[in-house]
Amino acid sequence: MGQEGEEEVEVAVAEEEEAAMKETKDEESWNQKKQSLIVEISSKLIHGDLDAKIQAARDIRKLVRRPSSSSSSASSSSSSSSSSSSSVKTRSKLGAAGVIQPLVLMLVSHNPDARESSLLALLNLAARNERNKVKIVTEGAIPHLVELLKFQNSSLRELATAAILTLSTAASNKPTIAASGAASLLVQILSSGSVQGRVDAVTALHNLSTCKENTIPIVDARAVPPLISLLKECKKYSKFAEKTTALLEILSYSEEGRAEISKSNGGILTLVETVEDGSLLSTEHAVGALLSLCQSCRDKYRELILKEGAIPGLLQLTVEGTAEARERARTLLDLLRDSPQEKRLASSVLERIVYDIATRVDGADKAVETAKRLLQDMVQRSMEHSMRRIQHRASSCTPSTIPST
Structure with a gap:
């Protein structure tokens, strides 16, 4: 590298150092100004009249959302990280400055602007700040x-x-x-x-x-129809579907909840569709709800579940689901297999369903082997289930009722 090139490098380095120094000074200046604003906002909320309190609450939103003055000169990724870190510190400093209590008191104001501005300020203070969340509740919000x-x-x-x-x-x-x-x-x-x-x-x-x-359930059966409606509308593999199906599974543990699920328009069908198309977690909750229904009263619910075409999705879940979902699906299949309707299912149809699932899971080249393994597992579990039923009946018989041989 020639002398001219070395001089260009030195100039570039000097410019970078100068920019870094300016950025540091700007950041220090903004932090000082921000601290002054925090003190001013806190004073207005504690000592000011209602108009001053409303303006101070609005200023909290602006202050928390405002990026540091130096972030505009940084790259987009580092800028976002710097801004987020700055916002976290700002929330903590505002919480420590005593703004939460007067904001909580504003929630009961007869002035709609006061209620709204305090709500928005509290939301901004609570975001990604556990200490402020706890303090807001402690202050009686x-x-x-x-x-x-x-x-x-x-x-x-x-x-x-x-x-x-x-x-x-x-x-x-x-x-x-x-x-x-x-x-x-x-x-x-x-x-x-x-x-x-x-x-x-x-x-x-x-x-x-x-x-x-919690000693009592958070939700009761009244929540079932709107939850089913929301589950119908959302993507079955979404995080929202996971939360919705989790609540429906909890509701399926009560007789009132089960009754609402079965009589809600498309309730059981929506759970069956979630078993087929949901994420690992939502399928686990959905099959859990269906299993809860069937275990509570097989004669009442298994025909309803079979009518909605649950078998293919359950068979697929025994291969693709979480460990808990696989076990639940197998248990539910055992319960459904006892029904007259399921017995009428031709073996060729069942084999085709299993083969189609195996093809999607392992590909066409391994489908035959996988399907054979699945069918063997189903037969084995069916035999074990039948043997358990025979043993149970035998152990429950008194000597006088056991047939003589």
């Missing part, structure tokens, strides 16, 4: 949010739904939310809310259903 769920104002109601969803992701908040009566109001939103409101309600209910401290 949940009863106020439950009241907002009852409002006719759909905007406030669905902002409250989003807030409960966000807060319910923190494990320590779940018992408080579950005990608040929010779940029954979220169930109402499943039927009457906007698309986003219904999605948020399902996700919040799913979060609450994982709370081990």
